[in-house]
Every structure is written in C-alpha cells, then in structure tokens.
Amino acid sequence: MTTNKNNHLTTSWGAPVGDNQNSMTAGSRGPTLIQDVHLLEKLAHFNRERVPERVVHAKGAGAHGYFEVTNDLSAYTKADFLSAVGKRTPMFIRFSTVAGELGSSDTVRDPRGFAVKFYTEEGNYDLVGNNTPVFFIRDAIKFPDFIHTQKRHPQTHLKNPNAVWDFWSLSPESLHQVTILMSDRGIPATLRHMHGFGSHTFKWVNAEGKAVWVKYHFKTEQGVRNLDVELAAKLAGENPDYHTEDLFNAIASGDFPSWKLCVQIMPVEDADTYRFDPFDVTKVWSQKDYPLIELGRMVLDRNPDNYFAEVEQATFSPGSFVPGIEASPDKMLQGRLFAYADAHRYRVGANHNALPINRPKAETNHYQRDGQMRFDGNGGGAVYYEPNSYGGPTESPAHRTAPFEISGTADSVAYDHHDHYTQAGDLYRLMSEDERGRLVRNIVGAMKPVERDEIKLRQIAHFYKADPEYGTGVAEGLGLPVPKDE
Missing domain, CATH: 2.40.180.10 (Catalase core domain)
Structure with missing residues (x-):
C-alpha cells in the first residue's frame, strides 16, 4: 500500500474524501443521494468484510x-x-x-x-x-456426518448431545479419541x-x-x-x-x-x-x-x-x-x-x-490464470499452456512422487483391523486414579442430556470392552446397568 504523504483520507480508488462524517442528501432533511459514491463504497465493502468462516476450526x-x-x-x-x-x-x-x-x-x-x-x-x-x-x-467418507453431529440441530439451532453420542456409539473406532477428549487433556x-x-x-x-x-x-x-x-x-x-x-x-x-x-x-x-x-x-x-x-x-x-x-x-x-x-x-x-x-x-x-x-518464499511457475481476486500480473503475456515450444516451465522428472505397490480389487472396504478397544483401554489404565475419576465424571456429565437409554447403553458397552472398570464407572454414574461379559 502506498503512503499518502498528506495523510488525506481517500476512497479505495485513491481519490481524496471531502466529508467522511455526513452523507450527501437532497437538502438538510432530504433523502440520501445515490451519487454519494463514497457512502455506497463504504457500505458495500462493509457488507463484504467477512469471508465465510471455516466449517470446522472456525475459531x-x-x-x-x-x-x-x-x-x-x-x-x-x-x-x-x-x-x-x-x-x-x-x-x-x-x-x-x-x-x-x-x-x-x-x-x-x-x-x-x-x-x-x-x-x-x-x-x-x-x-x-x-x-x-x-x-x-478413520475414513473421510464419514467426516461430514461426524461434523454434523458436533454442530447445531437444524430445527432448534442448539447443540445436540443425542447426535454426538448416537454417532460415537455407532462408530466404535472413535473410542480412543473420545477417551482423550473427555480426559484432562480435553481442555x-x-x-x-x-x-x-x-x-x-x-x-x-x-x-x-x-x-x-x-x-x-x-x-x-x-x-x-x-x-x-x-x-x-x-x-x-x-x-x-x-x-x-x-x-x-x-x-x-x-x-x-x-x-x-x-x-x-x-x-x-x-x-x-x-x-x-x-x-x-x-x-x-x-x-x-x-x-x-x-x-x-x-x-x-x-x-x-x-x-x-x-x-x-x-x-x-x-x-x-x-x-x-x-x-x-x-x-x-x-x-x-x-x-x-x-x-x-x-x-x-x-x-x-x-x-x-x-505465498511461498520459493518462486512459483505455473499456468494457472484468472479467477476472482487475481491481484498480481496474472502471468502477463507469457505462454499460458503446456506443453509449448516457447520456453515455458516444464516438469522435472527428478521430483516425481516415489512409486509404491498397490494390490486388491477396487471396492468400498474398511480397514482389516477392528480392535477399537485395546489402545483406549491402555490409555485408561495409564491414568492415575484421580485422572480416571475425572474422566468418568466428564463423560457422565456429557451423556446425561442424551434422551435415549439405548444410545447410552451402547456407548457404555464400548467403555466396558476397553476396561471393565471404565464401563462400570460410567454405567453407575448414569444409573444404568453394567454390561454383562460377552
């Protein structure tokens, strides 16, 4: 941005502003004139000052x-x-x-x-x-559904613990992260x-x-x-x-x-x-x-x-x-x-x-052009396609991605391993007695608003499979039966 040596307020196109306190009107009480382009620019830019916030990681x-x-x-x-x-x-x-x-x-x-x-x-x-x-x-196809459970109910616009625990209880792979989140490390x-x-x-x-x-x-x-x-x-x-x-x-x-x-x-x-x-x-x-x-x-x-x-x-x-x-x-x-x-x-x-x-510190050379807010030279008059015979940038084979072997049939498949409990249980047992107590209290407090016992019992069973003491503590805190050994 260039500095204005006289410190004059200007419009976004650089013209000096004569009055920034009063809109231009037809007479002292008349309606505002559409020819007050400084007012229009200020209001229009103000309306567009926010880009959409991130769907996740907004704050x-x-x-x-x-x-x-x-x-x-x-x-x-x-x-x-x-x-x-x-x-x-x-x-x-x-x-x-x-x-x-x-x-x-x-x-x-x-x-x-x-x-x-x-x-x-x-x-x-x-x-x-x-x-x-x-x-x-562990699969990106579930990510939109997971994030929906963390957001607001489409009718009430309130956070929805029913959705949170329903999803987690039906997705036992979440147990390890849930245990971390509900522990002291969650805040x-x-x-x-x-x-x-x-x-x-x-x-x-x-x-x-x-x-x-x-x-x-x-x-x-x-x-x-x-x-x-x-x-x-x-x-x-x-x-x-x-x-x-x-x-x-x-x-x-x-x-x-x-x-x-x-x-x-x-x-x-x-x-x-x-x-x-x-x-x-x-x-x-x-x-x-x-x-x-x-x-x-x-x-x-x-x-x-x-x-x-x-x-x-x-x-x-x-x-x-x-x-x-x-x-x-x-x-x-x-x-x-x-x-x-x-x-x-x-x-x-x-x-x-x-x-x-x-912007990278390294020099960029590519053929991408145009698009909204293209505020650099947009490639000037340089060649804008590849391959070309005008000396434009070309690939460097030395930087190809390293090859790796693949095998199997193209299909929608899960990971082969379905042990969602060992690592969560190991983490629970690594905690001190006080830490385990706080973990259970945090989970009980978070699950109490869940309306359906079916969801609570399904989640308790996951905790129990990770460690019987873990599941028992949550069950007792919620006043629900302890799952039976399978």
Whole structure:
C-alpha cells in the first residue's frame, strides 16, 4: 500500500474524501443521494468484510516463528528444509478449536487444531494436525456426518448431545479419541501448554528414493497443563478469548513458546506385519516399537500484524507437500488431500495461495490464470499452456512422487483391523486414579442430556470392552446397568 504523504483520507480508488462524517442528501432533511459514491463504497465493502468462516476450526489464533533443525535425518528424507543441523525455516502456525463457530469460547472441551505452514525454499509445506495423536474416525467418507453431529440441530439451532453420542456409539473406532477428549487433556490450559501431532502417517523419501513411514510429534517445552472444568466454564463466560489473548500477550512480552519436533520412523515393510494398521488414524504406534527421534525445534516469536490478513486468510492443506515428503494410504488423509484445498478455493478464492500469508518464499511457475481476486500480473503475456515450444516451465522428472505397490480389487472396504478397544483401554489404565475419576465424571456429565437409554447403553458397552472398570464407572454414574461379559 502506498503512503499518502498528506495523510488525506481517500476512497479505495485513491481519490481524496471531502466529508467522511455526513452523507450527501437532497437538502438538510432530504433523502440520501445515490451519487454519494463514497457512502455506497463504504457500505458495500462493509457488507463484504467477512469471508465465510471455516466449517470446522472456525475459531483460531496464529503466530509467526521459525523451525530449526537440531538432528540430521537426511538419511530418511531429501526435504531441503530438513537437510542440515542449524538450518532455519520461517513458519506460521494456526491453533483452533474444531466444532465451535468464530465467536465461540476458547476454553470448551474440544480437540485443538495445530496447523503449521513451513515456508521452505522448495515451496510451502503444510502439516495440518491436532493436539491429539488420533482422530474420531478413520475414513473421510464419514467426516461430514461426524461434523454434523458436533454442530447445531437444524430445527432448534442448539447443540445436540443425542447426535454426538448416537454417532460415537455407532462408530466404535472413535473410542480412543473420545477417551482423550473427555480426559484432562480435553481442555488445555493455554495453546502454549499442549502437544501437537501430525496425527496421520506420512511417507518420507530420501535422495536414493528409499521410503519410510513417519509420524510427527510436537512436544511443548512449556510443559502440558490443562484446565479444571469449573475454571474453564468460568473463563468461557468471563473471557471467551482467553487462549487467543494468552498467546498474543506471551509473544508480545518476549516469552516465546517453543516445541521440540520429534518423529517416529517405521520401515516400509513393517506396515504389513505391525499389530495395528499403521495408516489407521484412530491408532497410535507404540513408542516402545518406534521410539521418538528428535528432529528440530519450533519457536513462535512474532504476532500477526493483522488478524484477518494473516490468521483468517491463512489456508492450510495436508496436500501441500515438498520433495521428500509424500502421502500415505491413510484413508482420512487421502480425503483431506482434496477437501482442505477445496474449502480454501470456496472460502478465500482460487488464488488463495497468492495472498501474502500463503505465498511461498520459493518462486512459483505455473499456468494457472484468472479467477476472482487475481491481484498480481496474472502471468502477463507469457505462454499460458503446456506443453509449448516457447520456453515455458516444464516438469522435472527428478521430483516425481516415489512409486509404491498397490494390490486388491477396487471396492468400498474398511480397514482389516477392528480392535477399537485395546489402545483406549491402555490409555485408561495409564491414568492415575484421580485422572480416571475425572474422566468418568466428564463423560457422565456429557451423556446425561442424551434422551435415549439405548444410545447410552451402547456407548457404555464400548467403555466396558476397553476396561471393565471404565464401563462400570460410567454405567453407575448414569444409573444404568453394567454390561454383562460377552
């Protein structure tokens, strides 16, 4: 934007404004004139100041920072930004709640989005995860239905616990994530005091073309802290932007939050023999089997200058890969590769990657043209198709996606593994007695409004299969019978 040396107010087309306090009217009491183009422009722009909020992850906070490599893992990936110890890459992160609207409270019980954009020299790499290592479902075809249950009833416009627990009770793969959500970790104390995860399995490929499977873990260096449910409810009423405010103030005061990034690495061949399907996002890999390996450190050291331009218009897609990092057959990830970028094309526009917050530091060369809000040179008079004989950009075979074997019949099939209870039960048994008590009380409180005992009993049976004490505690809290052993 050019600075007006005389500090004159202007219209959006640069003309000076003579009066910004009074509309132009036909006489002192006459109707407003349509020729007052400054008034019309102000009102018309005001009507369009909000882009549609995100369907999920609408409420969020963001910050700039950097990622620094602390351990050389170039034997596993050729990604340039991970190529050398000490290499720093600028990045932007957006934290968010999942289910609430843009004006909802920060301190609700909900997973937190943990979306990181690395501005690498080979293009942007987006790692779009949560503060939990697993998710409620494992196939993208169920995602719209799941999110509908977290939103408002179409008639009452109220949150609907009947839909929430009906869906979960009919989707036992959700049990692991439900247990995390209803535990102390369901309400982080601040955005600085929680871990982050890539959640999905991804593929790393090294310079020789050898691949491994990988999972990402961001470990907060502030320590994990969570909110008591009563304090969280109090803050929701008194300061619904508590997490947003805390993050901004911490960075503004020089208390820069940081996370250590670690990875789990699995040899490609292990995927066929591991006791859980490694691509099932409702499951974790045991750290005894695949220990955490330090990769680097993320530090947030700069607040956005403008919330809308940077946080609201920031767009992330798990399909924004760079050479050396690729997708896995994870069914949820496969759906997100399309859905996220498509949401941005709808919400922000086809040219969302040209906005300053999303624009790569690397040079872009492509044949995309036109579309709403094309505010750069639009390619000028350069060649606009490919192949061509005018010297336009061409593909580089060295950067082809690494091949992988597939087999089987094209069909709508589920994951082979249907043990939804072992890992949820293991998590329950890892908790202290006090933590287990709070978990059960949180679940009982959340399930009491459910109108049909059939739904409650079906969900109790899942808890019981994970651990008999777990299911018994919920059943007794709801005054319902304990399921019988099958």
